Amino acid sequence: MIYRNNPDIAKKYKSKRWQKLRQLKLNTNPLCERCLKKRIYNAAEIIHHKEYVNDKNYNDDNIFFNIDNLESLCRKCHNEEHFEKEKDYLFDENGDLIKNDY
Ligand SMILES: [Zn+2]
Ligand SMILES: [Zn+2]
Incomplete structure (x- = not known):
């Protein structure tokens, strides 16, 4: 996932605003929605x-x-989500999705 390479996005995940929203969402939906x-x-x-x-x-x-x-x-559903949708795609240097032809 491309955001790991972007310190500005990493900062957003550490912000109080995100932590609060994340907690609110967890309180609202404490169980995995897909399961x-x-x-x-x-x-x-x-x-x-x-x-x-x-x-x-x-x-x-x-x-x-x-x-x-x-x-x-849950961790399993999250892995599935990203594996299924991203395995065929890569991001190029502009952040655009490109098809991965292995
Ligand atoms: Zn799940
Ligand atoms: Zn995700």
């Missing part, structure tokens, strides 16, 4: 941005700080 649909009760561990945060949109509060863009997930 719950399958009637499996797993504690949520990760707050995932449905629309992924990237180098271009991280300053858009409607993406980063929008509770409607957040999903409570």
